[in-house]
Structures are given as C-alpha cells and as structure tokens.
Amino acid sequence: MGVANFDAFYRKNASFYGDRPALSLRYFLDKFEVRGGGRGLDLACGQGRNAFYLASKGYSMFGIDESSEAIAKLGELADTQRLDVSGKVVNLTELEIESQQYDIIIAYTALDHVSADEGERLAREMMKGLAPGGYLFAAVFMVDDPGCCGKGGGVSETAAYIRHYYQPGELREQFRQLEPLAYQEEFALDISHSWPHHHSMARLFARKPLH
Template sequence: MFGVDESSEAIASLGERADERHLDVSGKVVNLTELDIEPQRYRIIVAYTALDHVDAAAGERLAKAMMAGLELGGYLFAAVFLADDPGCTGRGGGVSETAAYVRHYYRQGELRDQFSG
C-alpha cells in the first residue's frame, strides 16, 4: 500500500502506525497537483477528501490520472466536500477540521460527472 499527503506529519504518522502493526505501507509527501500516477498500476485508489483540496481544474486532471492509474477491473473510491457542507459557508455546526484547506466544494453530481467522462 502506498499513500500520499501534502502533510509531512501525516506521512510520518502513517509510517509509525504501519511499523507498529507490521504492515507493508509506505508514504510520500507530495503536492497533489504534482502527483504522477503510473498508468494501470493500482487495483484500488482511494481519494478521501483529496480532490477538493485542489482547484477545480487540478481536480479534473487528477481525476483523469486516477482513472488511468487503475488496473483493468480496478476500483476507485472518492469522497469530497459538497457545496451544501457547513464548512462551505462557515456557518452551522459540524464543520470539518479540514474545511480550511478545501479549495473546491463540489456541486451535486459534479464528482460523478468528473469520473464518467
């Protein structure tokens, strides 16, 4: 398993937890807009609140690279913050601690459209 994050603290924590559990997991600190995904390399790609941490154009490019990075029959799981999320307006309860880092709040159906093209 291989993980990426823009936070060196997150990658260090990943390494420590993997070592504690004797898991074959590695990570790399990388700016998502500069991430190079090898074509047809992965059986599964998980992008949990990653695409919304870059602007819309970069998210589109990253989504295409993720799709190209899947092996034949591979799976992709993506979750993003939506425009109706409390963090989008800064009002209401339940705002995520990562809301300040969101660069693009997705509209309903936008993520589906991004991966169906």
C-alpha cells in the same frame, strides 16, 4: 492546502481522524465482495486509517500526503502493525500516476482540497493509474456543507482547507469513464475528530472496465 497547519494537527494528535477506516469504504468493499490483493494507492492518506484497513485486506498500499507529520506517523504505524503500507510526501497538484499500476485507488476528501481544474487533472490521473478491473473510491464535500462559505454552526476545524465544494452529481460525472457501482450524496453527522459536526458529502465507488 495549509500544510503547516495540518502538520500541527497531526503533531498534536497521534490519530487525528481516528483509527477506523471510513465506514463507507468498508461497506462498499463488503457489498461488492472485493477480495483484496494487488497494489493500492491512497491520496491524501493522512495518518493512514484507510490505507491500513486496505492493507489488512491484502493490498500492498502506498499513501501520499502533503503533510510530513502524517507520513512520518504512517511509517511508524506500518512498522508497529507489520502491514504492507508505505508513504511519501507529495503535492497533489504535482502528482503523476503510473498508467494501469493500481488495483484500487482511493481519494477520501482529496479532490476537494485542490482547485476545480486541479481536481479534474487529478481525477484523470487516477483513472489512468487504475489497472483494468481496478476499483476507485472517492469522497468529497458538497456545496451545502456547513463549511462552504462559512455557513452554519459546528463547522469542522479543517473546513478552511477545502478549495472546491462539489455540486450535486459532479463527482459521478468526473469519473464517467468508469463503471459506477455505487454513488451517494448525504448530509450526515461526523464524530471521527474534534467536536460532533455535520458534513454534506458525495461518495463514489466505481470500477475500471476490463476493455
């Protein structure tokens, strides 16, 4: 995943991906009237922009990332903002999630930073870790993204760290055991970091059945 380079990105910028949470995450939480509360897990959390938003909604958030710089910054921000957010440096390929422990699990561009096989294993861990009725939010880059195989101009500076670009419908199929609440695929402008550039992304918001 290029941890050393991600450390450098985070070291140079106190808020590499910005301070605001992913707009799609906010939208889904509002649309489906998710009240918050309980435990939450943020995979590849970075400096915590999504984790802190979920904490502000009442979740006790735990973030994991392979970058020690990111986790250090997350800890500093948690102290400053006095929100219930903590984190740990963990390799995603080695992650095991406790069964039925989390009320929400998010993976915003995490599954695509590992190989296809490792992503399948990680998806199973996420589904295992959700409590009945818990929510899952995942977003991945797709095969027509400009970063795939170096295609197109204005590619993000972190495009080289994507290990698996998803096919249409693949993310939804990966979590077929869950109840899909919303699924979207789009090609959109990203101005959250570096220069303006475009991404092709798939996003899924789903819920674990109660039974």
